[in-house]
Amino acid sequence: MALRQAILGAASAALILCAAAEEPGWKALPEITLQYENLPGMCVTVNAAGIAENRACTGAPDQVFRAPGPDGGVLRYGDLCMSAPDEGNYPELRAVPCGTGGDHYWIVDHKSRLANNVGRCLQVLGTSSREGERVFGARCLEDDPSPKVWRFVPVSEAWDSRTGAPIHIGDACLAWQEGGNFFRADDCATAPYAAFSYATNRAGQIRARSSCVSAYVDDAPLNLGECHDGPDQMWTIADGHLMSADGRCALADAEGVLRIRACPAGVGDFRFP
Numbered sequence: 001m002a003l004r005q006a007i008l009g010a011a012s013a014a015l016i017l018c019a020a021a022e023e024p025g026w027k028a029l030p031e032i033t034l035q036y037e038n039l040p041g042m043c044v045t046v047n048a049a050g051i052a053e054n055r056a057c058t059g060a061p062d063q064v065f066r067a068p069g070p071d072g073g074v075l076r077y078g079d080l081c082m083s084a085p086d087e088g089n090y091p092e093l094r095a096v097p098c099g100t101g102g103d104h105y106w107i108v109d110h111k112s113r114l115a116n117n118v119g120r121c122l123q124v125l126g127t128s129s130r131e132g133e134r135v136f137g138a139r140c141l142e143d144d145p146s147p148k149v150w151r152f153v154p155v156s157e158a159w160d161s162r163t164g165a166p167i168h169i170g171d172a173c174l175a176w177q178e179g180g181n182f183f184r185a186d187d188c189a190t191a192p193y194a195a196f197s198y199a200t201n202r203a204g205q206i207r208a209r210s211s212c213v214s215a216y217v218d219d220a221p222l223n224l225g226e227c228h229d230g231p232d233q234m235w236t237i238a239d240g241h242l243m244s245a246d247g248r249c250a251l252a253d254a255e256g257v258l259r260i261r262a263c264p265a266g267v268g269d270f271r272f273p
Helices: 002-022
Strands: 031-036 041-044 052-056 080-083 094-097 105-108 114-116 121-124 133-139 150-154 161-165 172-177 183-187 196-199 211-216 224-226 235-238 241-244 250-254 257-263
Touching: 052 150, 183 250, 183 257
Parallel strands: none
Antiparallel strands: 031 041, 031 150, 041 052, 052 133, 080 094, 105 114, 114 121, 121 133, 161 196, 172 183, 211 224, 235 241, 241 250, 250 257
C-alpha cells in the first residue's frame, strides 16, 4: 500500500510539473497594453461583458494583454483570447475562450496593421478619442489609404490618467468655445466644455468631444482637431505653463483667446487638479 501511494504521489507530482512546464508557453510573453498610434495614452480595455473598448490608460488588469510574437499568434487576455470574427461591418473585438479559428490569430501585416487570419484589421470606431469607443475588426483593404497602426506598449509605461476632469488656470478653468473652436479661461462651474481626459505624469493628448487639443503653427489659437501623435498635441504643464512637446506654450492674447507662442520666463497659472 505504501509503495502504491508513493507511486501515485510521484505520478501526481510529475503531472503538476508537466502542467507548470507547459504554462510559460504564453505566460512568458511580455505583458503589454494595446494603443492605437494616433491615440497614445488610450488603451484597449475589456469590459465586464468581455467586449473591447478604448479608454484612458490606467494600468488596470482589464488593459493588460500578452502579445503574439513577430510571426503572429493569439492575443492573450488572461486565459482568454481576443477575437474579431468576419461578421458584418463592425464586429467587436472581444475576449473569448481560445480556439483554433483564424479570428483568434493576429499578426502585424505588411501595412503595419494588426490583422487576423479572417481578413479583419483592428480599428477604433471613427478613430474617436471618446471614452468607451468601440474597438472592432474592420475589413482589411489592400488599397487602404490610411492603415491603422497599433503599438504594443510595455506595462511599465505608466499613465496617470484623468477623465472628465478640468484643467485650472488660476481660479478659472480651460474651456472650449464652441462658436469659433478656440479656448480661453472660463468659469469652472458654468463653462459647458471644461472637462477633458489627459495624463498628469507625462506629455500627452488633451482629449474632448472625440477630438484633441491642437495648435499647428505659431500664434494659432488652441482648437479641437483630429487626434494624431505629433508634438503639437503632446501637452504637459511645466512651471505653470501649458506646454506642447515642441516647446511652445498656450498664452492668452488681449481678448483672452489662448494662442500657441514662445514660452515666457516665470511661472504660469496652469495646473492639474
